[in-house]
Amino acid sequence: MLKSLMKFATVAVLAGVAGPVWADVFPYSNARFGVTGLVPDGFIAQPAPANGDGRMFVSPNGAVTVTIYGSYDAMGDLAAYRDFLFETYSDSGTVTYQAGGADWFVLSGLEAARVFYLRVKQGQTCAGDVAYAHLYVRYDEVARDQIDPILGTLGRGLGFAPC
Numbered sequence: 001m002l003k004s005l006m007k008f009a010t011v012a013v014l015a016g017v018a019g020p021v022w023a024d025v026f027p028y029s030n031a032r033f034g035v036t037g038l039v040p041d042g043f044i045a046q047p048a049p050a051n052g053d054g055r056m057f058v059s060p061n062g063a064v065t066v067t068i069y070g071s072y073d074a075m076g077d078l079a080a081y082r083d084f085l086f087e088t089y090s091d092s093g094t095v096t097y098q099a100g101g102a103d104w105f106v107l108s109g110l111e112a113a114r115v116f117y118l119r120v121k122q123g124q125t126c127a128g129d130v131a132y133a134h135l136y137v138r139y140d141e142v143a144r145d146q147i148d149p150i151l152g153t154l155g156r157g158l159g160f161a162p163c
Helices: 002-006 078-092 141-156
Strands: 025-029 035-040 054-058 064-072 093-100 104-111 114-124 130-139
Touching: 025 141, 035 054, 035 064, 035 130, 035 141, 064 141, 078 093, 078 104, 078 114, 114 141, 130 141
Parallel strands: none
Antiparallel strands: 025 035, 054 064, 064 130, 093 104, 104 114, 114 130
């Protein structure tokens, strides 16, 4: 399945000039929470935070960031966590899209003149703790044609490694 997720093509137009086409993705795995995700090929890993929660990756032109990280379930309920994040993003921007299922949700919109896409998936760490895997993509409006077509692939790649 990972191999099928690794192959996709996008047509990229950035400010009227053909931009990079991400034909491949590479897997990322976080040891602390067991969070897994996919990152577009060519994105540059930034230094890992001291707490080991995850990693940020930046496109070569700096217009797009992809952050994959984990957190413990401090709220005790996925719906309460979604509501908390909805309010947080609504306070600092505008949520224009939301969707969800039994163990996941998506919030997307505008924040500080940039588009954001947040997907959260509930799961368990290998120690048995309830945790959340996060995919946070943030990009300039001019990169929308480049990023929007791959958000589904990146979102479906979010999860937890088998123990």
